[in-house]
Amino acid sequence: MIETTPGTVTDYNPATGAAVAELNLSDLASLPERMAQARAAQRQWAAKSFKERARHLRLMRDYIVDRAEDLARTVSESNGKTRVDALATEVLPCALACNWYGKHAGRILSPKSRAAGHLLFANKRTTVEHLPLGVVGIISPWNYPLSIPFGEVAMALMAGNAVLLKVAAATPAVGRAIERIVAAGELPEGLFQHVVGSGSKVATAFFENGIDKLFFTGSVPAGKTLMAQAAQTLTPVSLELGGNDPMIVLADADLERATNGAAWAGYQNAGQSCGGVERIYVEEPVHDDFVALLARKTRALRHGPTTDDINVDVGSLTTDGQLRTVQQHLEDALAKGARIEAQSQAVGDVERGFFFPATLLTGVNDTMLTVCEETFGPIIAVEKVANAEQAIEKANRSNLALTSSIWTTDTKKGRALAARLETGVTTINDHLYTHGLSEAPWGGWKESGIGRTHGPEGLLEMTNAKVINWDLLATQRNLWWYPFDQATYRGLLNALRFAFPKGPLQWLGASLKLTPFLLRKMFTKWHTD
Template sequence: MNPATGAQLGAVTNTPLELIPAIFEQAREAQRVWADKSFSERRRHILKMRDYIRDNADELAKIVSEGNGKTRLDALATEVLPCLMACSWYGKNAEKVLRPERREPSSLLWVGKRSEIRYEPLGVVGIISPWNYPLSIPFGEIVMGLMAGNAVLLKVAAATPLVGQAIEQIVAAGELPEGLFSHIVGSGGKVSSAMFENGIDKLFFTGSVPAGKQLMAQAAESLTPVSLELGGKDPMIVLEDADLERAANGAAWAGYQNAGQSCGGVERIYVHESVYRKFVDLLAEKTRQLRHGVPCDQMAVDIGSMTTAKQRQTVAQHLADALANGAKVVAESQGVGDQDGEFHPATLVTDVHHDMLLMREETFGPIIPVMPFKTEDEAVALANDCTMALTASIWTRNTKRGKRLANRVKGGVVAINDHLYTHGMSDLPWGGPGESGIGRTHGPEGLLEMTKAKAVNWDWLRAKRNLWWYPQDQESYQAIRNAMRMVAPSSGADFLRAAGKVVPVMVKKMYL
């Protein structure tokens, strides 16, 4: 259904659960073939997907817009474009990140040893993706998984199944081995259970904190590794020396974009008391100028609809709680045209405090609460007063000051003078501590999450035995005892004395 109009867009048949074991079997067979391909071979397939995205960008933006409710420009800029850039970056850099790594011996006692760390594919990875960025979130992980040598099973959100079909078309353009990628349609709980039951090698989930905790509990039964990208209640700190025009523009973008349905968007703003009123006036003016309504080709609106009725009701609940506890609505966006869909105006709220739902729980809607602060210490304490820490931003003309403050603010990403853009940067990791999740996607860190590390160690000195092997005797004991003084000598002379006692015994025991 189109959440902005209520019109039915199409129908997608659920994947019969009894077919999932066969899907897994085929995926494992295809993965063995795929893992033997070189990075350059995998890259050629990924670049075919990139070219399909480039050539069908308008249609993809339309599918995302109609299924999610966001505007066409929003869909193009924050969904389609990042997918294209992901193909280019991972295709180019996966080999550099995942090539075998030589490790030097950590001690003179290991002088004959050589080591190599290899990053091997996990096997078959599962991706369960959300409805707020139904194209860019899963597709970036698909590309990472494929470039790392894995098979991928995707389950998209029930609210946006046609975007899942669009992803099928993109992947089909890559001409992958049959069965290497599959799109499974159905209930999130049933599909995740089937994935665990059939031995998924790792599950990548993006969604709510409660759902992430349930998945983690399921995964614990089989010790299946998970990567969880969960909630955000992201703060924005505006210092007294900030460029207020830029800060207000950035706040409007990061707070209202995608109807506020961004886990990395601005959910609360703290402004220094000396510029608080001026900032609020600027942001109020920009809020009133925004237009919300049904997205269309003519770009007649700035903000589309929310994606689900349930989420719109949560937003309304948070706002009602804030107003009941003394908050004030300062400004709202203008409704344009038919408002029968899941619309909520962009809303600027003041007179807020941390006892309100609006300041403590993830609202995930187009509401921006603003609160003043007196000192940097107070701003940091307010920003960090949250169980989630996905992203944050600091606004100041003094970059050095911003970097220092960034050291004190919790978050997986802390941006200075900008917000809500790093998810589109394929070279940077995405994720955060606390209830924002576990693990990282994107960047080198995301590629490594798609692999398992294996250490390969060998001995080039070709000794007959190691010093600590059988038979055990007093001479070996004393040699190992003296070796400890080589590792941690009290002086240079102590090291030389110990070496003089260890080396003859090593030669005797290991080579003679």
């Protein structure tokens, strides 16, 4: 996004430099009015049943399916990824999200009865309800400019909320596409609003105008800044802040599948996937074979702009700043002894775009930026390890802990090792795709963020939990109410011994003493004369 004239921004294709769209910047001075409109619409929306809300999401799903190619083209032109990539990892997950949340939100968020914890509370009845937050803010990144925000929009709407969405400054044209998808859902006016502008300014305006919760996907520094801002008003936040994801290849792995998976999860979206492969630890017996096979596949890949024949594998990076970061990480690795084993081949005019070849590195170590930091580009760093223990130790060193993977033909062993990896998601013989699973929670540990999106956990993040408790049988007083006297004290002691007796005789004695006191306390008036 580049501000071209006062009050407008232009979205440029990072692969070609061509202008994609021009949008008007939002007037943040009008945000109080827009917030009031969203709150009014939200009250109307929250009164609808889950079935009614799902009908609106089905309209959006149908729009996505009918215009899948247009949406993929928009994402490709705004973000730089290939159209195949856009269709597979952006458009398809959006349709799946409409379908899954529409079908399951009612079951997940409907009131649930909670059984009494003990016979002492047998007269109490409890339900837990999950009520809408109100107006949620979503600030989304440029690497998946459609699927990340839209999945959260779908969750927010099914939970009964209004939404203010701010897409990444680099991909505003995708925000306009989301506007059109949501418009197809025929929502109450003002329930969904797209805000165009600087991320920091919009976030500040959200907090100042009482946003009920902020969902942010982006860098660790930006997430920490937002969390500090949110602390001033105790505004809840959900943060997904990136990853430096390890892949562990065991000696018994299927190397054909492992190298296929590594190439896709490491180079897909030009490596701009917080859940993609960045570090690969390979057990020594298969290291050389793994590298040789992955090198052949890396050389076979083609990077360049997407053309009408769509015969390209890796698109461009999205921003010139990200390109500089990837270049810096490669230069640092080579200066410290790493070797380039293979790179993809350029096709088409790559001079005008932010292209970087898919690059396979070996001879890496923990001092290199591409190993110890998030590169967020099409570089895969492979390191030989003696065994799985060493691989897990190295994998867990990172302060980022979003996803990881284990590659083995022994699923039982893979699951046992997966449980020891300090990441929010671990897959076995696959990587990266789980963000597309609407049913699976998404999020990380450590500095990869807090909170979860997607799945039942993501829906619950869009609500306030409310307990409603009442008495089955009306009484005058509870056991622990006034007046306090010796009888109350003894009654509480007998209640404790009744609940946790040392044996049947103590239970019987406590029961005989507790019952008449309890009946008097509950069913006689408190005489204050």
